[in-house]
Amino acid sequence: MRAHYVPPAQFETFLDPEAAVWKEAGREELKLEGTPLGMQLTAHIRAAWAGRKIGSVARASVAAVHDGQVLAFRLEWSAANGGREPADNHEFTDGAAVVLPSSAGAPIITMGAPGMAVNAWYWRADDERARHVVAEGLGSSRTVDVELVRGRGTWKDGRWCVVIARALRVDTQEPIAQLEPGAETGFGVAVWDGNHGERAGIKAFSGPLWHELQLDAVPETTR
Numbered sequence: 001m002r003a004h005y006v007p008p009a010q011f012e013t014f015l016d017p018e019a020a021v022w023k024e025a026g027r028e029e030l031k032l033e034g035t036p037l038g039m040q041l042t043a044h045i046r047a048a049w050a051g052r053k054i055g056s057v058a059r060a061s062v063a064a065v066h067d068g069q070v071l072a073f074r075l076e077w078s079a080a081n082g083g084r085e086p087a088d089n090h091e092f093t094d095g096a097a098v099v100l101p102s103s104a105g106a107p108i109i110t111m112g113a114p115g116m117a118v119n120a121w122y123w124r125a126d127d128e129r130a131r132h133v134v135a136e137g138l139g140s141s142r143t144v145d146v147e148l149v150r151g152r153g154t155w156k157d158g159r160w161c162v163v164i165a166r167a168l169r170v171d172t173q174e175p176i177a178q179l180e181p182g183a184e185t186g187f188g189v190a191v192w193d194g195n196h197g198e199r200a201g202i203k204a205f206s207g208p209l210w211h212e213l214q215l216d217a218v219p220e221t222t223r
Contacts (some may be wrong), residue, residue, distance in 0.1 A: 001028045003064035005216035011067035015152045017161035022074050025063040032204035040201050041139045055204030056196040068181050068218040072165035073098045079160045080195050092194035096162050097122040099188040100177035108188045109208035111135040117175035121164045123151035144174045182217035186210025
C-alpha cells in the first residue's frame with residue numbers, strides 16, 4: 001500500500017475522516033482475523049473465550065497519506081452501534097490501532113519480542129486523544145504518551161471512519177517507529193468490537209505478517 005504525498009496546504013484537514021484529502025487516497029481492503037485463543041495471556045481469558053468467536057470485524061478499509069512531516073491513516077469498518085463510553089465494568093468500547101515495527105525483524109504476531117519493539121498508534125471511541133504504545137512481546141504493551149498520536153472518529157450508518165496520525169520522526173528515547181518519506185516499512189491494523197466484549201488481546205487483526213507500506217517521496221519542487 002502507498003502512503004500518498006499530499007501538499008501541506010491540502011493536508012491540514014486530514015483529521016476529518018470525510019476530508020477531501022481522503023477521497024483521492026487509494027484504499028486497500030484488508031481481511032481481518034481473530035487473535036489466536038492459545039496466545040491469550042491467562043487461563044481465565046482462554047477459558048472464558050473457548051468456543052466463542054474472536055474478531056467480529058471481518059474487513060477494514062485502509063488509506064494513508066503524508067505531507068513530509070506527518071503520516072495519517074484512515075480506517076473504516078462496519079460496527080453495530082458505534083459503542084463509546086462503557087456503562088459499567090461489563091461493557092467495552094470500540095477501538096482501532098495501526099501497528100508499525102520499531103526495528104527490523106520485529107514480529108507483529110507476538111507484538112514484538114525482547115529488544116525488537118513494535119509501535120502501536122491506538123485510538124479508542126471513548127478517548128479521542130489516542131495513545132502512543134510500544135511493546136516487546138505479548139503482555140508487554142505500555143503507553144509512552146497521549147500527546148504525539150492524534151485521532152478522530154465518526155460513526156455513521158453502521159460504519160466507523162477513523163483517522164490516526166503522528167509525526168514521521170519523533171525526538172524520544174522510546175523504541176518507536178521512526179519514518180522517512182520515500183522509505184518502506186511494514187504495517188498492520190487491529191480493531192476491537194466493544195459490543196462483542198473485545199478488549200486487550202481479544203481483537204481482530206490483519207494477520208501474522210506485516211503488510212507493506214511505501215511512503216511517497218517528497219517531490220523535488222517542494223523541498
